[in-house]
Amino acid sequence: MRLLHDPLTMDAIRRRDVEAVDIETLNRIQLEYLEMPDMKLTLPQAGRLWSLRLDVCHRALQLLVDRGFLVRSRDGGFLRRAR
Numbered sequence: 173m174r175l176l177h178d179p180l181t182m183d184a185i186r187r188r189d190v191e192a193v194d195i196e197t198l199n200r201i202q203l204e205y206l207e208m209p210d211m212k213l214t215l216p217q218a219g220r221l222w223s224l225r226l227d228v229c230h231r232a233l234q235l236l237v238d239r240g241f242l243v244r245s246r247d248g249g250f251l252r253r254a255r
Contacts, residue, residue, distance in 0.1 A: 193232040197224065201232055202241060205252045212251040 201222060205211055213221065219229040233250050236242040243253045 193228060193235060197222070197228075197232050198235065201236065205242065209252055212245065212249040214249055218250060 201218075204221070215226060215230055215233065218224070218233060219226045222229065224232065233242060237244055237250070240253060242250050244250055
């Protein structure tokens with residue numbers, strides 16, 4: 173079992189079914205990564221960029237990781253998966 177070191181993770185996981193991420197937010201994030209393919213953001217940076225609460229931002233980014241669009245680096249950054 174892989175442990176996540178981000179203190180926000182457990183709160184985000186508990187609320188994930190309550191706090192749905194809307195499709196417009198996911199599309200906006202994907203478009204930014206498509207426009208800037210080498211972009212690598214930490215969770216706080218992504219939250220500021222898209223003006224999202226950290227729990228909502230984490231859920232959105234995790235959904236994109238789960239779908240294979242993004243990967244999470246060893247240092248915790250989110251970046252577009254190499255194709």
